[in-house]
Amino acid sequence: MTTDFLRGVSVVGIGQIPVLRLNPDPLKDMAAQAARLAMADAGVERVDALFAGNMLADELQNQKQIAALIADECGLVGIEALHVRAATATGAAALRMAYFAVASGEARLAMAVGVEKMSGGLVTPILAKALDARSETDAGHTLLSQNAALMQLYMDRHGVDEDVFNPFSLAAHHNARTNPYAIFKDKRVSDRTIRTSRVIFPPLRLYDASPVCDGAAAVVLARTEEARAYTDNPVRLLGSSVATDRFRVSDRDDPLELFAAAKSSYDGFRKANVHRNDISLFEAHDAFSVMACLQLEAVGFAGPGEGWRMAKEGRIRLKGDLPLTTFGGLKARGHPIGATALYQTCEIVLQLTERAGRNQVRDAKVAMLQSIGGVGSTVITHIFG
Secondary structure (H helix, E strand, O other), X not given: OOOOOOOOEEEEEEEEOOOEOOOOOOHHHHHHXXXXXXXXXXXXXXXXXXXXXXXXXXXXXXXOOHHHHHHHHOOOOOOEEEEEOEOEOHHHHHHHHHHHHHHOOOOOEEEEEEEEEHHHOOOHHHHHHHOOHHHHHOOOOOHHHHHHHHHHHHHHHHOOOHHHHHHHHHHHHHHHOOOOOOOOOOOOOOHHHHHOOOEEEOOEXXXXXXXXXXXXXXXXXXXXXXXXXXXXXXXEEEEEEEEEOOOOHHHOOOOOOOHHHHHHHXXXXXXXXXXXXXOOEEEOOOOEHHHHHHHHHHHOOOOOOOHHHHHHOOOOOOOOOOOEOOOOHHHHHOOOHHHHHHHHHHHHXXXXXXXXXXXXXXXXXXXXXXXXXXXXXXXXXXXXX
């Protein structure tokens, strides 16, 4: 897709509520709270368009038409409001649609809001619908089992054991301790905690996977040429890209390559006119520790079979050369699916405007957000600067 006609887009407002195991508020109230916070941060009472990310409400809360519901709850009757989905990359899809609305000139102000109440029921079989219904789900596969298979394949091919993935979870939990919005902000985790945690699907252990949780986050986007009218801390959205892989993992030439992650990142870098060496921090999709490792390799930050070394050597820590999951990531801040990428966008804005407090990355100039739908079948990359 050519992007020569697109206007510059900036984030001018952010809003997030704490990620909880169980939020007692209704879905619409959670989303509206985050949306109002984002609009207040931008100093506006209204936007032209709202794009809502939610994966599970129609099954867990028996609720469709999420976007129109949220718009009404926020007093935004009359605006464009659409529900957007891309499985576990749903929040990033909402962000991309809001980006296009502003970049194309269709909207002066657009909001992406994500919300999820995963506490509403049994989520594993619903999440499995991100796989091929006939050849994968009907055969008993789930996102857990498919990611466990990738982890086992990685271990077998590269001659490592499951403990090499522990530093990803350790770094995430360390960062979450100073994030007031994180589900695990009060939890101390050690290497022994991870090694002795229960196996949930061999070789995946409890700390290799993100938790079931509730949350909502939102961002307001404006034309870059007008962004300072709304805030003295605008952050440019430099590039947005989506790529797909063969849908079924079994059909891929090499399941460990994450082709869509590589292509999406390359396209994102090109649109943003940055090199991967320019990236100050990377908000990866660490729903499973093996996936964070594979993303590092797919994007080119590490060679094949070397992603885990970056974590072991402390290079993904806040003071490392490529900080990952700087506020706890999906693993320790939480992964309320429709809201996840919007939480990450809020965190990136805080980093790039030097408002991240104890989680601040030094000299943060360019940030990368990459979201994964399914088991790498859809990958969405956003570059901020």
